[in-house]
Amino acid sequence: MKTTDLIKKARKDIIKYGFESGGFSHYGGALSMLDFLCVLYNEFLKQPKDLSATSERDYFILSKGHCALGLYSVLFNKGYFDEDYFKSYLKNGTDLIAHPIKNLSKGIESSNGSLGQGISMATGIAHAILKKGIKNKVYCVLGDGECNEGIVYEALNYASHYKLKNLCVFLDLNGLQNDPEEYDFRRSYKGSSKEILDIGLKYTNIFKSIGWKINYINGHDEDELRKSLSEFHQKDNDKPFVIIGKTIKGNGVLLMENDNEWHHNKISKSFYEQIKVL
Amino acid sequence: MNYEISKRQVRLWSRIGPRTSFGQAILELANSDENLIAISADLGRSSGFGPLVSKHPKKFINVGISEQNMIGVSAGFSKLGFNVYATSFAPFLSYRASEMIRMNLSYMKIPVNIVGLASGLALEFLGNSHFGLEDISIFRTFPGINIFSPADCSEIFKIIELTSKLKQPSYIRLTGGVNFPIVYEEDYDIEFGKFNSVFSSGDEVHIYATGSMVYHCREAAKLLEDSGIFCKVFNVHTIQPFDSHSFRENCSKSPKLIVSAEEHFVSGGLGSLVLEEMHSSQHANLSLLKIGLPNKYLESGEYEFLLNKYELDSISIFNSIKNKLHKE
Numbered sequence: 001m002k003t004t005d006l007i008k009k010a011r012k013d014i015i016k017y018g019f020e021s022g023g024f025s026h027y028g029g030a031l032s033m034l035d036f037l038c039v040l041y042n043e044f045l046k047q048p049k050d051l052s053a054t055s056e057r058d059y060f061i062l063s064k065g066h067c068a069l070g071l072y073s074v075l076f077n078k079g080y081f082d083e084d085y086f087k088s089y090l091k092n093g094t095d096l097i098a099h100p101i102k103n104l105s106k107g108i109e110s111s112n113g114s115l116g117q118g119i120s121m122a123t124g125i126a127h128a129i130l131k132k133g134i135k136n137k138v139y140c141v142l143g144d145g146e147c148n149e150g151i152v153y154e155a156l157n158y159a160s161h162y163k164l165k166n167l168c169v170f171l172d173l174n175g176l177q178n179d180p181e182e183y184d185f186r187r188s189y190k191g192s193s194k195e196i197l198d199i200g201l202k203y204t205n206i207f208k209s210i211g212w213k214i215n216y217i218n219g220h221d222e223d224e225l226r227k228s229l230s231e232f233h234q235k236d237n238d239k240p241f242v243i244i245g246k247t248i249k250g251n252g253v254l255l256m257e258n259d260n261e262w263h264h265n266k267i268s269k270s271f272y273e274q275i276k277v278l
Numbered sequence: 279m280n281y282e283i284s285k286r287q288v289r290l291w292s293r294i295g296p297r298t299s300f301g302q303a304i305l306e307l308a309n310s311d312e313n314l315i316a317i318s319a320d321l322g323r324s325s326g327f328g329p330l331v332s333k334h335p336k337k338f339i340n341v342g343i344s345e346q347n348m349i350g351v352s353a354g355f356s357k358l359g360f361n362v363y364a365t366s367f368a369p370f371l372s373y374r375a376s377e378m379i380r381m382n383l384s385y386m387k388i389p390v391n392i393v394g395l396a397s398g399l400a401l402e403f404l405g406n407s408h409f410g411l412e413d414i415s416i417f418r419t420f421p422g423i424n425i426f427s428p429a430d431c432s433e434i435f436k437i438i439e440l441t442s443k444l445k446q447p448s449y450i451r452l453t454g455g456v457n458f459p460i461v462y463e464e465d466y467d468i469e470f471g472k473f474n475s476v477f478s479s480g481d482e483v484h485i486y487a488t489g490s491m492v493y494h495c496r497e498a499a500k501l502l503e504d505s506g507i508f509c510k511v512f513n514v515h516t517i518q519p520f521d522s523h524s525f526r527e528n529c530s531k532s533p534k535l536i537v538s539a540e541e542h543f544v545s546g547g548l549g550s551l552v553l554e555e556m557h558s559s560q561h562a563n564l565s566l567l568k569i570g571l572p573n574k575y576l577e578s579g580e581y582e583f584l585l586n587k588y589e590l591d592s593i594s595i596f597n598s599i600k601n602k603l604h605k606e
Binding site: 023024065066090091092093094097098099101111112113114115145146148149150177178179180182183 | 318320321322323324327331335338340341342343344346347369370374403404405406407408577578579580583587
């Protein structure tokens with residue numbers, strides 16, 4: 001399947017399987033990282049469908065674990081598990097819950113949900129790969145709210161210090177987290193263009209100062225994502241790499257875009273009927 | 279604090295559940311206490327702080343998703359005389375911010391009230407990373423930190439009022455979800471460091487329950503009474519310091535069975551505490567049944583499904599007690 005089509009299909013499936021589960025999902029954050037995930041899984045990630053087959057392969061860690069529905073949709077569409085398994089999402093006693101549960105035979109690398117811990121493990125995997133002398137890569141999606149956690153900086157420092165050039169992070173800069181703007185110590189993208197610039201600059205500066213290579217792009221532009229991931233693969237890259245993607249929480253579903261009510265919510269039947277998925 | 283425990287009010291609170299009730303209680307406190315500061319690690323919404331933020335925006339601080347820093351910040355505010363309530367989900371306080379709690383609240387004895395939201399299984403499909411399975415156990419290891427667990431939504435108000443006057447380092451463990459069952463329909467006296475009797479038909483079985491389990495144990499006790507087994511049910515709203523004196527007095531009545539019940543691992547929490555108390559009060563010869571969650575990571579699902587699966591509903595508790603008695 002072409003990446004453009006995978007993005008559209010995976011996005012539709014987030015809404016479809018999310019709605020059909022009858023439960024609450026973190027739709028906003030699943031949709032904001034989806035383009036990156038699709039380009040990665042469709043064109044760059046080198047791993048067998050059964051991850052337990054070998055440890056000498058590429059790795060993907062969803063550090064912002066609550067966006068699991070986005071990961072499940074991509075795994076399903078890339079053949080890591082079948083429709084029956086996807087339909088068990090949010091059923092009593094299921095393994096497919098709101099946060100990923102490590103299951104190598106189903107393409108899920110680690111159990112996440114406690115923010116900041118995924119990037120920490122990712123740096124360990126990347127370093128171990130270098131020590132083994134193999135050529136594999138490690139990819140990790142980090143949330144911007146997640147960057148409130150101190151452990152993130154412990155991991156970023158470590159990666160820079162040990163020159164983990166095989167580590168690529170996608171920072172999903174959608175400008176929102178759980179609490180709404182009026183509770184928040186930091187504004188969302190609904191504000192002025194100066195605020196947007198401020199948040200992007202802040203993270204660009206942080207990562208750069210800590211010693212990472214930066215690409216600051218439109219997180220929903222397939223070509224820019226592809227170009228960045230290709231740059232990460234270049235032989236002369238000698239630093240850990242971050243793609244800072246300016247994204248829209250709820251991207252691609254018009255009624256959800258930039259509406260923090262969709263951080264964690266349930267799709268009603270009437271909403272499902274109104275929804276237009278791009 | 280201005281609140282009233284009445285039949286009508288408790289029904290409303292039960293419907294909205296413990297977190298929204300907690301938010302209401304903090305609002306009531308904020309109305310009269312100029313030194314109140316409510317702090318959350320990006321879970322202000324999940325703490326029911328909407329009304330507080332509307333009415334007293336300066337009395338809320340969101341530290342962002344930074345639980346460890348929240349403890350340091352809370353301690354700093356407390357040193358300047360603020361009355362602090364800091365919230366996050368139970369495991370992120372008990373585990374992630376554990377060492378900061380140890381240094382600031384326990385070692386330095388700085389008075390801060392930390393509130394473990396949605397402990398036990400309340401977070402359903404968010405899974406084990408978010409379940410409060412071990413928090414009582416962890417807080418028991420900190421010298422000098424009080425542990426409270428309200429049995430219903432009205433008791434949340436009483437515990438907030440109590441802690442606001444107590445001004446000691448305290449952990450308040452909230453369990454249950456919307457339609458949280460009602461234990462108290464009218465006002466009653468709550469005493470720090472004591473437990474409360476909520477049912478009494480006799481002294482064959484003494485049940486020590488905490489939080490969400492108080493209601494289910496009381497229902498089980500009614501069923502046991504119908505079966506000719508007579509019990510007392512105690513609401514352990516203050517887990518630490520535990521009322522060893524009253525416990526010893528109760529044991530001197532030689533119940534056939536002591537039962538502990540908690541929505542928490544069966545090892546390390548209230549059950550282990552009761553076992554320790556039996557030994558230290560020279561009543562180790564009595565029989566103990568610990569009701570709680572098995573010491574392992576659990577399935578995810580709807581709250582009622584999980585309570586049933588792990589035998590924490592009233593009927594399962596009734597059966598467990600009956601079976602234990604018949605075996606002895």
